[in-house]
Amino acid sequence: MKKLSFPLIMLFAVAAGLAVANVYFAQPLLDAMADTFGISQAAVGIIITSTQVGYGLGLLLLVPLGDLVDSRKLIVLQLGLLGLFLLIVGLAPSVFVLLAGMIMMGLMAVVTQSLVAFAANMAGDAERGRVVGTVTSGIVIGILLARTIAGALADLAGWRTVYFVSAAFTLLIAGVLYRIAPVVEKRSAGGTYPQLLKSVFVLFASEPVLLTRGIIAMLLFAAGTVLWTPMVLPLSAPPFSLSHTEIGLFGLAGVAGALGAARAGRWADNGYAQWTSGIGLTLVLLSWIPIACMGYSLWGLIIGVIIFDFGLQAVHVTNQSIILKVRPEARSRITGGYMVFYSAGSGAGSVASTITYAHFGWTGVCILGAAISAAGLLCWGLSEKSYKLGAA
Template sequence: MEKTNELPACEAPDSSISRYLALLFAIPCGMAVANIYYAQPLLDALSSGFDIDRSAIGIVVTVTQICYALGLLLLVPLGDLLNRRKLIAGQMLLSVAALLTVGFAPSGAVLLAGMAAIGLLAVVTQTLVAFASTLAAPAERGRIVGLVTSGVVIGILSARTVAGLLTDLAGWRAVYLASAALTLVLIGVLWRVLPNAERERSSMSYPQLLRSVLRLFCEERILRVRAVLALLIFTDFSILWTSLVLPLSEPPLSLSHTAIGSLGLAGVAGALAAARAGRLADRGLGQPTTGVALALLLASWLPISYTKHSLLALVFGVILLDLAVQAVHVTNQSMIFTVRPEARSRLTAAYMMFYSFGSAAGSIVSTKTYAHFGWHGVCAAGAAVSALALLFWALTRKGK
């Protein structure tokens, strides 16, 4: 099969990055992706602060996710062409400016513009994941990807706790201002420790680089299959987490932002447990791991449907759902990184665009469904998407 690019491969066949460095990769991954999800537990506060109707407030999350998808296409492939250390630092500096824009936003229009920029630049997370996979030895790639990706999911879920706590203490603007300050500190740390590997000059232009992302998707079946699974599982993930604040903030529960955000800690427990999925993928067990995880994803919606009657049932369901989503996500990435080692940033971009499409779709579906059919309607939609994902896996698992 003809190769899709002319860029040199950058492999580490006999060595792997240390656990310390892998954890250091995970921290900025978590911080960057958390910037996208801070808004989810704050939707009611943003609705009130900017006079946006509750049925339409999901647009804040949707705009962020759509721009994240654009960033995946336009920025992440650059990791196969440019010095990744400089690329990562530059994107994070621009993220600081975007966070400050949101933190000081005087109107809904400025808020949406800032959120769009945050989404576009948060793709530095995927540049870091691809960088870590390149530095890892092949026999440990799944484990390293699982460790770094666990930072991503922990960032997504802890964002709710941090956002809720800071909002109750100092208002929602403090969430974005604090993130800007911490990101600035982290830039200095990463500049000192990230490998500074200059790339060989390539005859490939930027437009050719972008076109090669589409060619990879057309040529690699495993990428297409795993991208569709990403779309479905993150639609499910977003259906839950975008709308969960609505029933929890209303009577009879009427929970505070801190209490609502703390539910993300339950999801962290599930995500940490699922980090071992990468090791199973390293042992050739990616397909059965996927099947079991998708079955758990479908089952999770039953206890979640009892949210208004039992917070314990909700916590159990959240752990199951986040364990399942993270297990499939880690397995997906571990499997697609086995092809085209010279194109890992572009493989990541192609795969993660479907993640972003799913997150945006889930945000729209969840708030609209809740407005018309309530919490049970949201749970039915989530279960339907889970069932579709399980069916799709069953129909495609035997192909190459």
């Protein structure tokens, strides 16, 4: 198979980053959104959770369609609808409309994973890890810039402006992909749509490596949302009293995550996927030590975020590199099923973290995050033999 050109890979990375940013805009804005709609600190995590509910449904119902229909058309359609639902979120007059808009926005934001599967299908075996790593780097950068840009725009013109601007850029990238994305030979899985969805569960039941990597992803991203969701609450309050712009800048501390994603893909191609996972999970666990020191120095938080994001993205890319080798004809279904675990963990982490913060403060949040991270590392250790068999 002909190698993908660098500009084409970068196009997928930019598109994926733009799409996934929409899922993370709310994190530095939770206090402002809570004030607008009268939501308590303990309940404000429901905004993030509603997005993850939609994202989880999309992963299960939409991403597998890439194995059945024209992936290029599916991606462009999802981006167009994503732009529409972003406008609804920005115009939301009530909590009900806001949460409904967030659910639908999350549903369409899974186009990010459709792009990953599309790129993986187009890549050759020798470069798949590198391609997935590069596209995932775009996703990481999108997540980081989402927090930073959202904070800056909210300070300038309010939180609603964030979603209006995002809608414009999302529709723009949809048009670019419609004109530039290549038309590839359709590789249909055959059968009906219900049969396609059923096959997702069959795949994860019959391939142990998919299930174990999914569980690790669930725990890993639960820890991630435990870190990021309640962070705005102590940083916006005394003694820090930071603005949304300043809080958003903390996202840039995780720029090492992009490096981790790109490097991990290369390590996976070279046969070091298993050890990359173990090292990444260990870093995620250790990162909670400096993060817990935020009350003494913001440098502890910055250092901890750098370590955390590097480890998280290294494990995430390694997971994808391993599972996408299992059933080449079912990469869209595998990607969707794997990311359902991610969405479940993210949603649960959002709710648990804000409730924990309301009752036990930042120390309680750090203990919760460390416990979840330790469970992920334990899962990796117990499943090492299964990983080797699955990757063979």
